[in-house]
Amino acid sequence: MxxxxxxxxxxxxxxxxxxxxxxxxxxxxxxxxxxxxxxxxxxxxxxxxxxxxxxxxxxxxxxxxxxxxxxxxxxxxxxxxxxxxxxxxxNFTIIPSANVYTTNDDEFAYRLGLYEFNGLGRNLIFGGYYQKDIYNSFGVNFRAPFLFGKKTGLSLNYQNLTTEEPVFLDSGTADYKYNNTSYEILGLYQFNYKHRVEAGVNYFTETYTYKNGAVSPEVPQFLEVDKFLYKLIYEYNNVEPYYYFVEGFKSTLNFQYVTSRNEALPEFLIGFNDFIYYKRVGEKGNWANRLRLGVATNNESPFAPFAVDNNLNIRGVGNTIDRGTAAIVLNTEYRYTLFEKDWFVLQGNAFIDGGSWRNPGGDFSDFGDDQNLRIYPGLGVRFIHKRIFNTVFRIDYGYGITRDATNGFVIGIGQYF
Incomplete structure (x- = not known):
């Protein structure tokens, strides 16, 4: 035995x-x-x-x-x-990018770019963009997640961004020409296929130049400040793609500390977390959800960090129509494949974008104020190429149903989230 x-x-x-x-x-x-x-x-x-x-x-x-x-x-x-x-x-990976948005106030802005997403066959990402939003802007980006090995990489970014920004004063709204010129370096580390971090520093100069509108003796008409931004990002990613379908959960925490030597633009802390959940529904459906919870130092400043904006959070709302020091935003949409043949997919989309903000210097009860609450349902379409990376040409139309609402188109490349 x-x-x-x-x-x-x-x-x-x-x-x-x-x-x-x-x-x-x-x-x-x-x-x-x-x-x-x-x-x-x-x-x-x-x-x-x-x-x-x-x-x-x-x-x-x-x-x-x-x-x-x-x-x-x-x-x-x-x-x-x-x-x-x-x-x-x-995938074919030399890809143009485009974002266009309008509102019923005849506002029109766009961003065009060109990126290589698989440089040298080693997943190096390099490219740049040009933006026209009343003023001209541009940026250049380089990202190499596996530059130094299986887990370690580097990201370098430069931008010269100029826009017209509303500044909300007690006496009314003023329009400022805003410029942000920044240089950023980030170290990238991937613990495993689910967990990764980014950490680094951004040196930037902010310039505000008064154009028109309300004035206040407490708010300067010209302001230029050099700042440092220290950034930490942690991502948990348990999302599995299948061509243009996605399923799973992802959480991304972004924490920043911004220094300043000017009382009009004081230093502050800001943190926000995006919780994203995707669910396959049958053979043709995909339910997508994004919840953003964010809070920053509650400075009573007209230059608060969280913005209400077409391209960021609420489709159809307009270009930076409000600001706050905390935010709750929920985007939910149902994507349904209307037609698919070989490489081409036509996808329909129904969505609801909603959110609320805390006023600068206010308290969390501001979330319940109807002046801060915005809800925008809408419809859209997606034209998808299955063999070209991120080639999802989207057209969405959002229609506001809350106080002082607008409506408008948001057009871009890539899913909204």
Whole structure:
């Protein structure tokens, strides 16, 4: 009996020993380099076959801008070991970007850009944008999440942003020409495929120049301040994409500390968290939700950090129509595939955007004030190319149903959230 037990243990060990990965193969990765894929995935030659790691690899690969879809196969070999085959459908990744928005006040603004999302076949992201929102603006961005290895990367950003901003005074509203020139560097670290952090510093100069409207002796008509912004971002991502469908939960915490030497633009802390939940509904439906909770130092300043804006949170509301020192915003929408053939998808969209803000220097009861509450239901369409990264051309029309509401179109590339 002892001999039989001993033989069983030996055979079990031999079996486990034999279940090794002895070959890796990558198929149809025409642009994405095999060396890069090997660097960010977990399977290695000589390791025991682990299906859990393979599933995690596939989720991470499908999140890459250069990959439309990924899968794996485990192929048994004659010697009892295994070959792992990673298969890919790649995206075209040199992509223009566009955002256009209007309101019934005949306001019109747009942003155009061009980005490469899989530079050198190593997931390097580089590009820039031009914006026309009364004034000209531009920015340049570089992002390399795996620049220094499997977990560590770098992000560099420059922007020269000029807009016309409303400043809300006790005596009325003033219009200021606002400029923000900034230089940012962030370190990127990924603990695993679900958890990552970004941390760094942004040096910027803010300039406010009075144009017209109300005036106040307490608010200068020209203001220029150099600032430092220290930033920390933590993201938990358990979202799994399947082409243009997404399912799962994601939470992103953004914490910032902004220094200042000017009392009109005092230093402040700001933190906000985006909770995003996606749910597949049948074969053609996708329910998407985003809840943003944000709070900042409650300075009684007309230059409060949280803005109510078309392109940020409420579709149809207009361009920076209000500001606050805390915010609650909920976006919910149902996306339904109306037509799909090969690479093309036509998707319909019904949404409700709603939110409220705390007034600068106010208290949390401001959230219940009907002057701060905004609710905008609306409809939209999506034109989607399944083989080009983020090529979702969207048109949304939001119609306000709360006090002093507006309505208007928001047009852009990429899903709203």
């Amino acid at each position: 002892k001999n039989i037990l001993f033989l069983f243990v030996i055979l079990s060990c031999v079996t486990v020993w034999a279940q090794e990965v002895t070959e890796l193969e990558y198929q149809n990765n025409k642009k994405t380099r095999a060396g890069f894929i090997k660097k960010i995935t977990q399977s290695r030659i000589g390791q025991v076959l682990d299906s859990t790691k393979l599933e995690e690899d596939i989720i991470q690969l499908k999140r890459l801008p250069g990959i439309a879809h990924a899968y794996y196969q485990v192929v048994p070999k004659k010697d009892g070991n295994y070959k792992i085959v990673y298969g890919f459908e790649e």
